[in-house]
Amino acid sequence: MSRSGWFEPSVPIRVEGGIRVRSKRGSIGERWWSRRFIDILEGVCDPGRLGRGRSYARSGQVLDTELGPGLVTARVQGSRRTPYLVEIRITSYRADQWRELTDALAAQALYRARLLAGEMPPEIEDAFRACRLPLFPGTGDLDMTCSCPDRGSPCKHLSAVLYVLAERFDDDPFLVLAWRGIARDALLDALREAGGTATGSGSGERGPGLFDVDDAPFADRLASFYEPSVSAARLRDRTGLPAPPPDLLLRTLDPPQVKARHIPILDLLRPAYRTFADSDDS
Template identity: 45%
Template structure:
């Protein structure tokens, strides 16, 4: 990355054409997989470069960030007129390793359901470790480069790209899979096929159900167990699961307009359901 050991930090050229981080203060990401990515990067950086990288990301110094074939390429506006070029390359998993991982994932329907909803199960690393593989790359599998004169392994320009990339991970967990060599469509198709094959079991012999005593007097009355049935209304565990699954729309350059409406619709829906539950509780109490 670097060739000058006496490099001193300088103030970057300000720009209004960059990608500004959504985070203005505090944590950059919400989901565990994006936090995991950032934590790995932050462990190998000194505090000064880390702070400057966060500042670059929030000010919009990252001019572009593209993903292709296991590689992230970006341009970062630094103190020189010509933007610096940043590359982050992940070593893809071999196809045989992917087949082993997908077979292990297909044995856990809970994983498949969460992936279909655009979420990454926190226990997914265990499935990778069970077959002696890692979802998150180690240092030997991650190649990083910036053409700036800084001597550090991870300079502030690389750090800024990592922070913007982590926000992309936060929205789209399948980005990590793509960088590892498998698209969302490939994974879901493989899991669907594996699950259907695993589910082909012998149909048990039919047994008639025991007859039930019909009591028409109490047929429409709630049973005593209903009082113990509790309902908790909460929002989605992962932000924008449907938008994440559908991907970037062709008719909008970014999803922020959809996300604002998504937040509003979610809030209204939760308020409506809570109101219905509250009204039902009051009505039930009045009948008792």
């Protein structure tokens, strides 16, 4: 019985054509960003409701979802004939905040290259953290409502949507960023425009980057082919360059095909490497 005194049958109305998560057992979410999202939720939400939410997500009780800046809406079929309406809100960053973030991402050649290739580098969290704008929600960052009578938060309907959302993140990591307020095309256009160059001091203009060299036909470079395109002075000047990431070794090796609790082993090792680096700095 809910706190409102209304009894809800334990078996939801089965539906055809609902959204079923691919995972049949164990954890939901395969990529590091979706697992990061799920781990946060499972750390702050009631385990019982999350378990019932997984069952709903696996049986296709979520009818549809729609994601926009700062808001996810969905319909979930419960035991009542009318589906429940779910809303999940998160802070959507302003245009000026996204300019700061895209500048920070473009300044890191690795981040920029992998994002332009359609990938989500694990280190992207560091760029967001440096701008004091978290990528993933923390405790209390999600405003969640459901039209069901269950006063618990999240209820099983909300939990089901959260798990479906994690698998949508699996398929398209740019949805994580779109939820924070920037569409994929807008982000990639901003990164292409930034070009990975450094920002001029105080002028707001972009100066030449370390790896910006003039492209010339090979025939015109025969006499100077073996000369470096970048002067030794510029190579010695490492001011403004990022420090080597603590998990650089993990990036250079071929990833082992090993999983723990259905999570790729590299996704578990990276946080440990960062923790070791932080302890060395302290």
